[in-house]
Amino acid sequence: MTDSTGxxxxxxxxxxxxxxxxxVESFAAQLVEAGMQRMPARVFAALLASNQGAMTSAExxxxxxxxxxxxxxxxxxxxxxxxxxxxxxxxSRRERYRVHSDQWYEALTSREAVLKRWGNALREGxxxxxxxxxxxxxxxxxLAFFEFVDGELAAMMERWxxxxxxxxxx
Amino acid sequence: MTDSTGxxxxxxxxxxxxxxxxxVESFAAQLVEAGMQRMPARVFAALLASNQGAMTSAExxxxxxxxxxxxxxxxxxxxxxxxxxxxxxxxSRRERYRVHSDQWYEALTSREAVLKRWGNALREGxxxxxxxxxxxxxxxxxLAFFEFVDGELAAMMERWxxxxxxxxxx
DNA sequence: CGCTTCTTTCAGAAAATTGTGAAGATGAGG
DNA sequence: CCTCATCTTCACAATTTTCTGAAAGAAGCG
Numbered sequence: 411m412t413d414s415t416g417x418x419x420x421x422x423x424x425x426x427x428x429x430x431x432x433x434v435e436s437f438a439a440q441l442v443e444a445g446m447q448r449m450p451a452r453v454f455a456a457l458l459a460s461n462q463g464a465m466t467s468a469e470x471x472x473x474x475x476x477x478x479x480x481x482x483x484x485x486x487x488x489x490x491x492x493x494x495x496x497x498x499x500x501x502s503r504r505e506r507y508r509v510h511s512d513q514w515y516e517a518l519t520s521r522e523a524v525l526k527r528w529g530n531a532l533r534e535g536x537x538x539x540x541x542x543x544x545x546x547x548x549x550x551x552x553l554a555f556f557e558f559v560d561g562e563l564a565a566m567m568e569r570w571x572x573x574x575x576x577x578x579x580x
Numbered sequence: 581m582t583d584s585t586g587x588x589x590x591x592x593x594x595x596x597x598x599x600x601x602x603x604v605e606s607f608a609a610q611l612v613e614a615g616m617q618r619m620p621a622r623v624f625a626a627l628l629a630s631n632q633g634a635m636t637s638a639e640x641x642x643x644x645x646x647x648x649x650x651x652x653x654x655x656x657x658x659x660x661x662x663x664x665x666x667x668x669x670x671x672s673r674r675e676r677y678r679v680h681s682d683q684w685y686e687a688l689t690s691r692e693a694v695l696k697r698w699g700n701a702l703r704e705g706x707x708x709x710x711x712x713x714x715x716x717x718x719x720x721x722x723l724a725f726f727e728f729v730d731g732e733l734a735a736m737m738e739r740w741x742x743x744x745x746x747x748x749x750x
Numbered sequence: 751c752g753c754t755t756c757t758t759t760c761a762g763a764a765a766a767t768t769g770t771g772a773a774g775a776t777g778a779g780g
Numbered sequence: 781c782c783t784c785a786t787c788t789t790c791a792c793a794a795t796t797t798t799c800t801g802a803a804a805g806a807a808g809c810g
Binding site: 467468478479481482483486502503504505 | 785786787788789790
């Protein structure tokens, strides 16, 4: 089935498997340090470093030495976070997991959901403690900061798209 | 010793302890979900919700029901992340931990160290996989994105300072 | 100097998280 | 309608993380 010499061109394929693995593990380690779970981090890094930006479950399992269950869990997490998308190649039940550059930048920056929940907690705090109290004012200012950031991020992403086009050409 | 009726005016003090605790726990929960450790998150939220934006170790321990050791560990982490600063009130060995709004916004956004490490991992990846390969190009684009964001964040914080002054008055 | 008060460090118990094998589900193709 | 390939769910074992009590370390104050 899977041609170990790399006819697929995905994953480590025929390439310098050593270099791929070095990158995957070191980048994943950074993601872990930033709070991401280990397995999703490794899967994500592997996809980033894959030739086509997409790999099947089997390829991921083989390259990272993890069980199908592990791949499944990692991928579920990643797609909930909108960091990867899944595609079915027609005619097979094999699923491919793909990282769209654009998509994952968005996911990273548009912590929209996060900002919203933080905002809610802060709003309730202001209400509960009283707008007039020192603590209430502090929370209100923090809330204002998050709302500000939320607005700015959208604009920043727009600038990024322009910037990116200039460099890489859409 | 510590006047349990709240003469200090810090922490929950004479205020609606119920409301304070509700905010602390719910905001801390959000921070935890975003990847922060539980105890630092609770300590930080408690400081945010305190009257003076500062509390002593004993006050934190009492309000959050955690041991001095727990406070110590949490505070060490928070000050490493530049989210709180420590002050000695002269004449006592009591230490006060304070959250400066400005300071912690900076800490939150200037993920400088993080971005730098991610950048390094990506740069090595590009070198290892080859700039000409599809994977190399993908990593290079990701790297460019981080460098872009890094630059933007500084500008954003500057705009925030202006915006904030307008609303809250320096 | 030594007493007292507060903080930090450390080893270990308790709890949470992680990754696996095995069994179950899902759907293409005969 | 059955089979085969694939993915997912679940219960559990192993690891890791978290928090504590106890003891050691600092620093004011007499």
